[in-house]
Amino acid sequence: MRLIKKNPNKIKSSTLDVVLSVLNVVLLVIFTIVIIFPLMNFFSLAFSNSAFNSQLILFPKGWTMWAFEYILAGDEASYFWRSFLNSVIITVVITVVSNLVEAMAAYPLSKSDCPFRGGIMIYFIITMLFSAGIIPIYLLMYQFNLLNKIWSIILISISNVSNLLFFKTFFEGLPSDIEEAARLDGASEIQMFFFIVIPMSLPVLGSCCFFSIVGAWNSYGSAMLFITASAKEAHPLAYYIYLLIDRLRIIKNDPQVVAGVNNIQAAAMLLSIIPILCIYPYVIKYIKNGLTLGSVKG
Amino acid sequence: MKEDKILQASAAEEGTALVGAEAENATRKQERTDSLYVEPKYWKLQMKRVKKYRKVLWFILPAAMFTLIFSYIPMLGLLFSFKGADFNLIHGTVLSNLFSGEWTFRNYLDIFVDNSFYAAVGNTLLINVIKLLICFPLSIIIAVQLADLKNQTLSKTILIIICLPNFLSWAIVIGIWSGILDSQGGALNELFVRLGFIDADYFLMGKNEWFKFFVIFLSAWKGAGWGSIMFYAAIMAIDKSFYESATLEGANKLQKTWYLTIPAIMSTIALMLVLNISGMMAAGFEQIYTMMQLNADFETTQITLDTYLYTISVVNRTNIPFATALGVFNGLIALILMLVGNAITTKTLHRSLW
Numbered sequence: 001m002r003l004i005k006k007n008p009n010k011i012k013s014s015t016l017d018v019v020l021s022v023l024n025v026v027l028l029v030i031f032t033i034v035i036i037f038p039l040m041n042f043f044s045l046a047f048s049n050s051a052f053n054s055q056l057i058l059f060p061k062g063w064t065m066w067a068f069e070y071i072l073a074g075d076e077a078s079y080f081w082r083s084f085l086n087s088v089i090i091t092v093v094i095t096v097v098s099n100l101v102e103a104m105a106a107y108p109l110s111k112s113d114c115p116f117r118g119g120i121m122i123y124f125i126i127t128m129l130f131s132a133g134i135i136p137i138y139l140l141m142y143q144f145n146l147l148n149k150i151w152s153i154i155l156i157s158i159s160n161v162s163n164l165l166f167f168k169t170f171f172e173g174l175p176s177d178i179e180e181a182a183r184l185d186g187a188s189e190i191q192m193f194f195f196i197v198i199p200m201s202l203p204v205l206g207s208c209c210f211f212s213i214v215g216a217w218n219s220y221g222s223a224m225l226f227i228t229a230s231a232k233e234a235h236p237l238a239y240y241i242y243l244l245i246d247r248l249r250i251i252k253n254d255p256q257v258v259a260g261v262n263n264i265q266a267a268a269m270l271l272s273i274i275p276i277l278c279i280y281p282y283v284i285k286y287i288k289n290g291l292t293l294g295s296v297k298g
Numbered sequence: 299m300k301e302d303k304i305l306q307a308s309a310a311e312e313g314t315a316l317v318g319a320e321a322e323n324a325t326r327k328q329e330r331t332d333s334l335y336v337e338p339k340y341w342k343l344q345m346k347r348v349k350k351y352r353k354v355l356w357f358i359l360p361a362a363m364f365t366l367i368f369s370y371i372p373m374l375g376l377l378f379s380f381k382g383a384d385f386n387l388i389h390g391t392v393l394s395n396l397f398s399g400e401w402t403f404r405n406y407l408d409i410f411v412d413n414s415f416y417a418a419v420g421n422t423l424l425i426n427v428i429k430l431l432i433c434f435p436l437s438i439i440i441a442v443q444l445a446d447l448k449n450q451t452l453s454k455t456i457l458i459i460i461c462l463p464n465f466l467s468w469a470i471v472i473g474i475w476s477g478i479l480d481s482q483g484g485a486l487n488e489l490f491v492r493l494g495f496i497d498a499d500y501f502l503m504g505k506n507e508w509f510k511f512f513v514i515f516l517s518a519w520k521g522a523g524w525g526s527i528m529f530y531a532a533i534m535a536i537d538k539s540f541y542e543s544a545t546l547e548g549a550n551k552l553q554k555t556w557y558l559t560i561p562a563i564m565s566t567i568a569l570m571l572v573l574n575i576s577g578m579m580a581a582g583f584e585q586i587y588t589m590m591q592l593n594a595d596f597e598t599t600q601i602t603l604d605t606y607l608y609t610i611s612v613v614n615r616t617n618i619p620f621a622t623a624l625g626v627f628n629g630l631i632a633l634i635l636m637l638v639g640n641a642i643t644t645k646t647l648h649r650s651l652w
Contacts, residue, residue, distance in 0.1 A: 016551070016552070017551045020550075020551045021551070024446050028447070031440065031460065032459050034519070035459055035460050035463060035519065035523065036459055038478050041477070041486075045477060053482075053483035101361045104360065107354060108354045108358055109358065111351065113347050115344045115348045123362070123365070124365060125652050129632075129652075130373070130630075130632075130633045131369070132626050133621075133624070133625015133626055134611055134612070135375065135378065135625055136371075136622065136625075137372045140368070142387065143391060143392045155368060156368055159369060161365075161652075162652075164361065188353065189351075190353065193357070217467070218468075219467070219584070220467065224612070225608070238469055241467065241470060241473060245476065245588070245591070262477050265477060269469075269470045269473050276466065280465060283458070284458055
């Protein structure tokens with residue numbers, strides 16, 4: 001035991017290295033604090049009495065759920081719920097339809113002897129490279145009578161060529177033997193896609209769905225384009241938050257609301273990130289998988 | 299196919315050896331026989347493949363339809379950029395308006411005499427260049443630092459925390475920061491006032507002189523952690539034995555980072571750099587437009603290209619053909635940047651951007 005207590009091969013790390021290690025940890029911790037302080041402050045704002053706003057650092061003071069009550073059951077509660085519902089519909093439809101459509105298209109294109117493969121790929125890739133700007137899309141939605149409707153946001157987001165490329169690359173790497181075996185067993189091409197290819201590509205499908213969900217939930221650029229601020233019944237939640245940041249500063253009738261503007265904003269924002277926080281563990285898994293992948297390679 | 303190419307090449311060589319019309323005739327004859335020989339075979343082959351895949355080929359159709367309607371038809375919308383300034387949608391459909399009235403190229407010329415356009419391009423490039431100089435190296439530094447941590451739990455915890463802001467929407471990120479910098483009771487604002495950095499009742503995010511700073515600071519706050527993931531994965535994939543031998547040779551940490559880590563992840567760095575430069579004409583529309591709303595006395599000289607485009611086409615909507623022309627012009631520059639970026643990556647990294 002005594003012999004292996006000190007490893008003779010281990011080189012004593014120099015002072016510089018020790019200093020750098022310490023500095024490294026210190027810098028990372030500072031960076032983490034810069035990230036976490038605003039988040040904690042904003043969480044505590046949502047649960048605090050507005051009288052203590054300026055004293056908040058990391059934890060709530062004067063615990064109250066008043067801001068949440070105002071958002072969820074106050075005068076404007078129906079607007080919040082409507083926006084929430086809109087966001088759920090938009091996110092679910094975009095995630096399911098977009099990924100299904102792109103995965104389906106990627107399947108035949110992943111075969112090396114797919115007819116007109118090069119031409120079809122160019123057809124898709126061109127749309128990634130060039131767009132004529134926002135006016136033509138706006139006019140298209142105007143013509144289809146889709147302005148001020150959530151369908152405009154959904155339809156514009158379904159085509160996702162980068163996911164198509166992602167799926168295609170993944171399908172190309174799948175072993176062809178399994179498909180051959182299934183074909184010998186009499187599986188039709190459609191059965192093969194849904195019962196063999198899709199189950200085999202669940203990891204890639206999962207990460208594509210995850211990014212679709214985050215993107216659809218968080219983006220409000222297309223809502224700003226297609227939906228006016230007055231068409232409240234079609235606002236997604238991110239757009240609601242965007243308007244809230246500014247709007248509550250202007251409307252100042254109720255003194256309690258005036259004092260608690262920041263608390264109300266924080267509560268609404270906290271409510272809107274709950275779904276993201278729910279699927280965030282997936283990111284952790286993603287990071288962990290990345291780590292194991294790296295360690296296998298290394 | 300290879301044989302065909304060799305044949306053609308040798309024919310071309312012969313052609314250069316021969317002189318004048320005779321040589322041209324010879325090559326043309328060669329080409330003609332080649333095409334006559336290849337063409338039916340190509341179609342036959344494709345038809346055979348269509349037959350083979352007839353049951354799954356329709357899988358492409360839904361995606362192709364969505365692409366056609368929501369990408370290609372709007373591309374035809376660039377025709378609106380050739381209409382006169384009197385274009386409007388008060389009467390009739392979009393199509394009937396398109397085919398009435400005169401055609402003009404003036405809108406594209408107007409772009410170059412528009413002062414706001416130059417200001418917008420300047421601001422967009424400035425913001426993106428500073429982002430490239432600050433946020434991009436910051437991601438690499440964080441990745442290097444994280445990879446240096448011995449404690450896996452600590453590095454994972456830090457990673458999970460610093461990635462979180464990337465999954466919040468811009469409205470929330472800006473809402474959080476405007477909350478803690480709020481002139482009435484924002485925690486950070488209070489601290490700054492107490493330290494004497496700023497006067498009381500001074501909202502930092504609502505000031506023009508701080509606008510660009512916050513654009514860059516917030517994109518670093520939101521994106522730097524997530525941006526480091528790529529580099530972190532690349533560093534973790536480096537063979538550990540390199541580091542061991544470097545340690546045996548007596549290299550210190552800085553040397554190991556500079557001579558080992560950075561060269562090993564150079565291809566990732568180059569790829570991300572090219573991707574960043576390809577997106578140079580967009581400066582984050584949602585972020586900047588939301589920040590503009592917080593700024594009561596926003597100066598239009600601070601505008602970026604995409605917010606300018608949005609302002610003239612959706613908010614003001616005075617001259618739709620001009621706004622379309624600007625959009626098309628912007629799209630063309632973006633296209634050129636993408637093609638150049640792709641050419642660079644395929645040449646140097648043997649990897650296509652798409």
